[in-house]
Amino acid sequence: MNIFRILYLLVFMVLFPATAFSGVEINEFSSVEMENQYKKLVNELRCLVCQNQNLADSNSELAQDLRKEVYQMLTKGSSDEEIIDFMVARYGDFVLYKPPFKPVTFLLWFGPFVLLFFAVLVVVFMIKNNQKTEVVALDEDEKLQAEKLLNADAEKGNNK
Amino acid sequence: MWRYLLPLGLFVVLVVFLSIGLSLDPKKVPSPLIGKSAPSFQLPELQLADQMVAPEKYIDDIWLLNVWASWCVSCRQEHPVLNRLVKEHEVNIVGLNYKDQRADGIRWLEQRGNPYIANAFDEKGRAGIDWGVYGVPETFIIDRKGVIRYKHTGPVSQTVVDEEILPMLRKLHGEVSL
Numbered sequence: 001m002n003i004f005r006i007l008y009l010l011v012f013m014v015l016f017p018a019t020a021f022s023g024v025e026i027n028e029f030s031s032v033e034m035e036n037q038y039k040k041l042v043n044e045l046r047c048l049v050c051q052n053q054n055l056a057d058s059n060s061e062l063a064q065d066l067r068k069e070v071y072q073m074l075t076k077g078s079s080d081e082e083i084i085d086f087m088v089a090r091y092g093d094f095v096l097y098k099p100p101f102k103p104v105t106f107l108l109w110f111g112p113f114v115l116l117f118f119a120v121l122v123v124v125f126m127i128k129n130n131q132k133t134e135v136v137a138l139d140e141d142e143k144l145q146a147e148k149l150l151n152a153d154a155e156k157g158n159n160k
Numbered sequence: 161m162w163r164y165l166l167p168l169g170l171f172v173v174l175v176v177f178l179s180i181g182l183s184l185d186p187k188k189v190p191s192p193l194i195g196k197s198a199p200s201f202q203l204p205e206l207q208l209a210d211q212m213v214a215p216e217k218y219i220d221d222i223w224l225l226n227v228w229a230s231w232c233v234s235c236r237q238e239h240p241v242l243n244r245l246v247k248e249h250e251v252n253i254v255g256l257n258y259k260d261q262r263a264d265g266i267r268w269l270e271q272r273g274n275p276y277i278a279n280a281f282d283e284k285g286r287a288g289i290d291w292g293v294y295g296v297p298e299t300f301i302i303d304r305k306g307v308i309r310y311k312h313t314g315p316v317s318q319t320v321v322d323e324e325i326l327p328m329l330r331k332l333h334g335e336v337s338l
Contacts, residue, residue: 092190
């Protein structure tokens with residue numbers, strides 16, 4: 001009885017392994033370079049439906065369609081720039097995970113450095129301010145009192 | 161004095177930036193297609209499978225392209241607004257039935273009314289890619305020269321119609337075509 005059950009399971013596993021892969025697209029590449037190019041592109045392009053995923057990671061329908069589009073363009077011999085231009089023309093700079101360097105994005109590129117500059121200014125300002133606090137000199141009486149306290153502490157320490 | 165003013169100032173700046181950030185809708189991505197020619201397509205009509213729909217047909221006309229699908233939940237919310245828009249104003253809306261089943265699309269129009277002058281049946285979603293569609297519904301306004309002048313992502317509400325779509329249409333009607 002048990003052996004039948006195992007056999008049944010084995011037959012089932014041999015016959016239906018495909019169900020485990022049903023979500024995976026199988027693309028055939030004519031060369032390793034092309035495969036690398038494909039991987040690079042789908043990693044650099046954003047899925048606009050899920051926004052914080054790239055085309056490679058997303059399972060949304062649009063991402064699947066766009067992956068297919070990238071694959072087809074590659075098989076037709078399009079260059080990386082052509083594919084990226086194709087995407088930007090339709091979806092804007094937002095499809096690129098790495099924003100292009102142009103006036104609209106200057107704040108994005110320089111913003112952190114501007115903030116860093118101000119942070120350094122604040123730190124310098126604070127350090128300078130701290131140094132300015134004057135040292136108050138003790139008069140004779142206070143010095144005696146301080147000495148007494150210190151000696152008392154020292155004696156206590158010795159007794160232990 | 162500075163000791164108190166500086167943190168307060170920084171806090172105010174932070175609040176301003178955060179409130180701007182919160183009021184922005186990250187789903188609203190500016191379309192690079194505005195100001196560009198409407199991408200072409202040749203697709204069969206949804207209800208009349210032997211006819212073709214192409215944007216070139218509507219050149220010299222001001223028209224709307226509305227991307228919809230029967231599986232799209234927010235299209236349900238939008239549909240009565242479109243019905244009302246064509247009833248109250250002389251507006252041409254062309255539908256782009258995006259990645260849908262033909263029978264489902266036809267049933268949708270029969271049940272909810274048909275505000276469209278024609279519907280292009282984009283089963284594979286290839287025309288959708290050319291129009292930069294990433295979330296259904298989307299609505300475009302195309303001028304007489306075939307240039308996209310406006311895009312709205314997400315369901316069109318009556319407020320969007322009154323405050324954005326109708327003013328844009330009035331502006332385009334006022335423009336003298338050369």
